[in-house]
Amino acid sequence: MAPLYHLPSPFANETGTILLHEPLTARAGELRAQLLDESYPKPFVVDDGQSRFLYFNVRLMQSEMSLRAPNELAIRYTQKMMAFLLFQPRPKRIVLIGLGGGSLLKFCYHRLPGAQLTAIELDPHVIAFRDTFLLPPDGPRLQVLQADGAEYLAQTDKGIDxxxxxxxxxxxxxxxxxxxxxxxxxxxxxxxNGVLVINLAGEQESYAGLIGEAMQAFDDQVIVISVPDDGNHVLYAFKERYFEPRWRWLHNYAKELRARFGLDLPAFVQKMERSAKLGLARREALRGR
Known part of the structure; x- marks a missing residue:
């Protein structure tokens, strides 16, 4: 792996050091100008001494890793994505489409030792930062592939939990x-009884149609919850036939899993129940029509 190019951050709101995959002979002034006018064509990392952040441009932060706790989930929406554990607590096979800084991958790798993990990432420049974000190397339990997520899914074997x-x-x-x-x-x-989980970010109108497609494919067995801290929504779609959550039992189970995984699962299940009973997924889907 070539050494990273270090550049003092040119951004007013993002202090620290910019880490780039560029030759050490690259011109700092040119790189600084490209970062500022958003013409820089590759992802980059901001390291402020406490955390590392992956960006495509400074308006769109993709991933955050605390240097003190590199295997924990620093961003709220990633924690909520792990709420699938309420319904699938011992997954044997997990597939992740979109690597980012590898937060979800690392959490699953360290907290779910019985799971086989495959991460699919289209952009080789994102994968090139895997050491920067302290991802474990590929091995018997873990594989990171540069591929198109839709194409991989079309060709892979059945049995994803x-x-x-x-x-x-x-x-x-x-x-x-x-x-x-x-x-x-x-x-x-x-x-x-597998679960599909999708992070939805950006303008709600841009993904309302996506929620409708999920509801059609999964026979309306879809729950959508908001993530006010991050401005995101998280979608859960359930393959289980005649999916009927036992909410009272899940509230108790969430407390058990909170102790095991260090996630605020009691709050998440409360939000999921409210969303399911209010029909939030259907309401959001109607925005796309």
């Missing part, structure tokens, strides 16, 4: 994943 999708580019949610074919493949490749 949890499919976590957090895939964005400079313009927003990866367009190749926001269609009916992707959701049909997701449904087909999940195990009988």
């Amino acid at each position: 949890a499919l976590l999708v957090d895939a964005f580019d400079k313009t927003g949610f990866a367009p190749g994943l926001a269609n009916r074919e992707f959701f049909a493949n997701a449904f087909a490749k999940l195990s009988s």
Whole structure:
């Protein structure tokens, strides 16, 4: 791995050091100008001495890692994505589409030792930062592949227990994943009680149609919750036939899992129950019509 190019941050709101995959002979002035006018073509990292952040441009922070706790989930929406554990607490096979800084991958790797993990990332420049974000190397339990997430899903074997999708580019949610074919493949490749989890960010109108496609593919067995801290929503779609959550039991189980995983699962299940009873997913889907 070539050494990273270090550049003092030119951003008023992001102090620290910019880490770039550039030759050490690159001109700092040119790189600074590209970062400021958002013409820099690759992802970059901001290191402020306490955390590292992955950006495509300074307006779109993709990932955060605390240097003190590099394997924990620093951003609220990633914690909420892990709420699939309420329904699938011992997954054997997890597929992640969109690597980012690898927060979800590391959390699953360290907290779920019985799971096989495959991460799919289209952008090789994102994968090139895996050492910067302290990802474990590929091995018997872990594989990071440079590939198109939709194409991988179409070709892979059935039996995925949890499919976590957090895939964005400079313009927003990866367009190749926001269609009916992707959701049909997701449904087909999940195990009988598998769960699809998607991070939805950006303008709500931009992904309302995606929620509708998920509801059609998963026979309306979809829950959507908001993440006010981050301005995101998280979508959960359930393959289980006649999915009927036992909410009272789940509230108690969430306390047990909170102790095990260090996540605020009691608050998450409360939000999921409220959303399910209010029909938030259907309401959001109607925005796309």
